[in-house]
Amino acid sequence: MGRKTYTIVVKLGTSSLVDEVTREPRIANMSLIVETIAKLRRQGHRIVIVSSGAIAFGMKRMDLEKKPSKLAAIQALASIGQGRLIGLFDDLFRQLNERIAQILITRNDIMDFTQYKNARNTLSELLDMGVIPIVNENDTLSVAEIKFGDNDTLSAITAGMIHADYLFLMTDVECLYTDNPRTNPSARPILVVDKIDDLEVKTNDHGAGSQVGTGGMTTKLIAAELATNAGVTTIITLSSQPYYILDIVSHIQNSEELHLTVDQQRDLMSADIAKKTIPLHTRFLGLSRDAQIRSDKKFWLLHGLKTKGNIIIDEGCYRALTRKNRAGLLPAGIVDVNGIFHESECVSIQVIPTKQSSITEAVEVGHCRVNYSSSEIKLIKGFQSSEIESILGYADSEYIAHRDNIAFPPKV
Ligand SMILES: Nc1ncnc2c1ncn2[C@@H]1O[C@H](COP(=O)(O)OP(=O)(O)OP(=O)(O)O)[C@@H](O)[C@H]1O
Numbered sequence: 001m002g003r004k005t006y007t008i009v010v011k012l013g014t015s016s017l018v019d020e021v022t023r024e025p026r027i028a029n030m031s032l033i034v035e036t037i038a039k040l041r042r043q044g045h046r047i048v049i050v051s052s053g054a055i056a057f058g059m060k061r062m063d064l065e066k067k068p069s070k071l072a073a074i075q076a077l078a079s080i081g082q083g084r085l086i087g088l089f090d091d092l093f094r095q096l097n098e099r100i101a102q103i104l105i106t107r108n109d110i111m112d113f114t115q116y117k118n119a120r121n122t123l124s125e126l127l128d129m130g131v132i133p134i135v136n137e138n139d140t141l142s143v144a145e146i147k148f149g150d151n152d153t154l155s156a157i158t159a160g161m162i163h164a165d166y167l168f169l170m171t172d173v174e175c176l177y178t179d180n181p182r183t184n185p186s187a188r189p190i191l192v193v194d195k196i197d198d199l200e201v202k203t204n205d206h207g208a209g210s211q212v213g214t215g216g217m218t219t220k221l222i223a224a225e226l227a228t229n230a231g232v233t234t235i236i237t238l239s240s241q242p243y244y245i246l247d248i249v250s251h252i253q254n255s256e257e258l259h260l261t262v263d264q265q266r267d268l269m270s271a272d273i274a275k276k277t278i279p280l281h282t283r284f285l286g287l288s289r290d291a292q293i294r295s296d297k298k299f300w301l302l303h304g305l306k307t308k309g310n311i312i313i314d315e316g317c318y319r320a321l322t323r324k325n326r327a328g329l330l331p332a333g334i335v336d337v338n339g340i341f342h343e344s345e346c347v348s349i350q351v352i353p354t355k356q357s358s359i360t361e362a363v364e365v366g367h368c369r370v371n372y373s374s375s376e377i378k379l380i381k382g383f384q385s386s387e388i389e390s391i392l393g394y395a396d397s398e399y400i401a402h403r404d405n406i407a408f409p410p411k412v
Pocket residue numbers: 012013014015016052150151152170171172173175176177178179180181182201202203204205207208209210211212213214215216217218
C-alpha cells in the first residue's frame with residue numbers, strides 16, 4: 001500500500017530567500033527549496049508556497065541599503081520585487097518540470113464570504129491541476145487596515161482555508177526555544193506542543209528576530225495557534241536546510257502509521273533527534289477532528305476578517321450563545337459597545353465576568369458579524385428585541401448577530 005499523501009503549506013520567510021547582510025537573493029537555498037518541493041510533489045503531496053521577499057528583492061534591484069519609511073515607496077519596491085521573485089521561482093521550478101501560479105491577496109479580497117470561497121476554490125483547482133500556487137500578501141496595494149500583517153498569519157489562514165494537513169514555517173532558527181536563542185544561549189528547544197496556551201516561552205524579538213525578518217517568533221506562535229485550531233499540524237524548522245522537510249514528512253508518516261500518543265510522539269522525536277535520524281524541529285499538533293474548526297464560515301469569521309470594534313456581553317448571554325442549542329445574540333445580553341463599526345462588519349465579542357469573579361477585565365471569546373451599526377447597538381443594548389422598532393424607528397432583525405454569523409474558537 002502506498003504511503004499517505006498530504007496537503008502541505010510551506011511558508012518561506014525573507015531570511016530563506018535573501019541574505020541578511022548582503023541582501024542578495026539566496027539562489028543556492030532557493031534551488032534547494034525548489035528541489036525539495038519537487039520531490040514532495042513526486043511523492044504525491046499537494047504543495048502551496050507562501051513566500052515573503054518582494055520588498056527585499058525590490059530593494060536589491062534598486063540598490064537600496066535601507067528600507068524607506070514612506071508607504072508608497074515600500075509598495076513601489078514590493079511591485080518591483082514581486083515580479084523578480086516569482087520570475088526566479090518560475091525559472092528554478094521549470095528546470096524540474098514543475099508549474100507554478102502566483103496568488104496575491106489582501107484581507108480585502110476575502111472580506112466577503114463568497115470571495116473567501118472563491119480564493120479557496122482557485123487554490124484547490126490549482127492543486128488539482130498539479131500546479132504549485134505561490135501566495136504572497138499584495139504588498140503593492142495593501143495598507144495597514146487591510147493587511148494580514150505578516151506572512152506567518154497569511155500562511156496559517158491559507159492552510160486553514162484549504163484544509164491543509166501540515167504547515168511548515170521555515171525560518172532562521174531550528175525550532176521554538178524557551179527563549180530567543182540569539183540573546184539567551186541557554187534557551188532549550190521545545191519539540192512537541194499540544195496545548196499552545198500552556199506554553200511558557202519568551203519571544204523578546206519585538207516582532208522581528210533577524211535583520212530581514214518581519215514577524216519574529218511571536219507571529220509564528222499566533223500562526224501556529226490559528227492553524228492548529230483548524231487541525232493543521234504546524235512545524236517550525238530551519239530554512240537553510242530545506243530538505244529537512246522530506247525527513248520530517250517521512251517521520252510524521254511513520255508516527256501516524258503507528259498511532260502514537262502525544263507523549264509517545266515526543267519520546268520518539270527526542271530519540272530520533274538524538275540519533276540524528278531527523279533534524280531538530282518543533283511540532284504543534286493540530287486539534288483532533290472532533291475539536292478542530294471544520295466549518296469554512298466559522299474559520300473565516302474568526303481569522304479571515306479583521307474586527308472593527310467590540311461588543312461586551314454578560315456571562316448569561318455567553319452561556320446562551322455557546323449552549324448546545326445555541327441562540328443568536330440579542331440586544332438584551334449586551335452590556336457595552338466599543339469602537340465605530342457598520343452593519344455587516346466583524347466585531348469581537350467580549351465577556352464581562354460576574355461581580356463574584358476575580359477577573360475584572362472583559363476577555364475576548366469570539367467574533368460575530370453584526371446586523372446593526374455601533375451607534376444603533378448603543379441605543380438598543382439591554383432592551384428586548386420587541387423594543388428595537390420603537391427605539392430606532394425600524395427593526396432590521398431581532399438579533400444583533402444571527403447564530404450563523406457568530407464563531408467561537410475551539411475549547412481545548
Ligand atoms: N523563543 C524563541 N525561539 C526561537 N526563536 C525566537 C524566539 N524568540 C524570538 N526568536 C527569534 O525569531 C526569529 C525568527 O523570526 P523572523 O521573523 O526573523 O524570521 P522569518 O520568519 O524567517 O522572516 P519573516 O518574518 O520575514 O517571514 C529568530 O531569528 C529568533 O531570533
